[in-house]
Amino acid sequence: xxxxxxxxxxxxxxxxxxxxxxxxxxxxxxxxxxxxxxxxxxxxxxxxxxxxxxxxxxxxxxxxxxxxxxxxxxxxxxxxxxxxxxxxxxxxxxxxxxxxxxxxxxxxxxxxxxxxxxxxxxxxxxxxxxxxxxxxxxxxxxxxxxxxxxxxxxxxxxxxxxxxxxxxxxxxxxxxxxxxxxxxxxxxxxxxxxxxxxxxxxxxxxxxx
Numbered sequence: 001x002x003x004x005x006x007x008x009x010x011x012x013x014x015x016x017x018x019x020x021x022x023x024x025x026x027x028x029x030x031x032x033x034x035x036x037x038x039x040x041x042x043x044x045x046x047x048x049x050x051x052x053x054x055x056x057x058x059x060x061x062x063x064x065x066x067x068x069x070x071x072x073x074x075x076x077x078x079x080x081x082x083x084x085x086x087x088x089x090x091x092x093x094x095x096x097x098x099x100x101x102x103x104x105x106x107x108x109x110x111x112x113x114x115x116x117x118x119x120x121x122x123x124x125x126x127x128x129x130x131x132x133x134x135x136x137x138x139x140x141x142x143x144x145x146x147x148x149x150x151x152x153x154x155x156x157x158x159x160x161x162x163x164x165x166x167x168x169x170x171x172x173x174x175x176x177x178x179x180x181x182x183x184x185x186x187x188x189x190x191x192x193x194x195x196x197x198x199x200x201x202x203x204x205x206x207x208x209x
Contacts, residue, residue: 003093004098007104007128007129007143009104009128009129009143010139011104013131014129014131014158014161019048019100020047020052021194021200022198023048025198026098030052030098031091033063034083034088034109035066036070048100058095060093060097071103097124104143116150119150128147132159132168133167136164136171137167140157144176154177156178159181159182161184162185
């Protein structure tokens with residue numbers, strides 16, 4: 001498998017932490033093609049570089065890096081930037097590539113395409129990150145339906161937060177999907193913490209099986 005596209009049920013659900021764990025677990029490269037919110041926080045790529053990149057790992061440059069903490073299409077409009085969907089193509093990598101999306105599955109990229117369309121165009125399997133708390137069943141099942149509507153491969157779901165057995169069982173049964181890992185909140189979130197969390201992530205070969 002060339003890699004995976006990490007998407008989410010919403011913004012701020014833990015995609016960057018999960019991506020960092022995958023980079024550590026698989027000794028992978030990382031790429032966030034569309035970055036927004038640089039006016040209020042540092043780039044997710046910088047966070048992954050600090051938390052996860054091993055000696056040989058590589059952070060690939062974003063195609064679009066935008067300032068406003070909005071969806072790509074809205075942030076680009078504020079800056080007068082025209083996002084060209086055809087420019088967003090996988091970078092060359094000798095290692096597995098962890099691609100992190102912006103926001104949730106149906107976040108608009110431009111006036112016509114959504115994040116799920118980018119997953120399809122890049123031809124990567126999706127890994128869905130979801131909260132463990134109240135409301136996650138609805139958000140997760142809707143996101144799974146959107147992915148399946150494009151006939152995309154779904155590797156599984158990673159739940160972030162306090163473990164909730166009922167929510168996990170409902171998502172697996174109703175969503176017909178595996179919850180491949182449950183990652184707790186960790187403080188401080190540093191290199192050692194990501195090292196511990198990454199041990200909870202299955203091997204890439206096991207996910208592909």
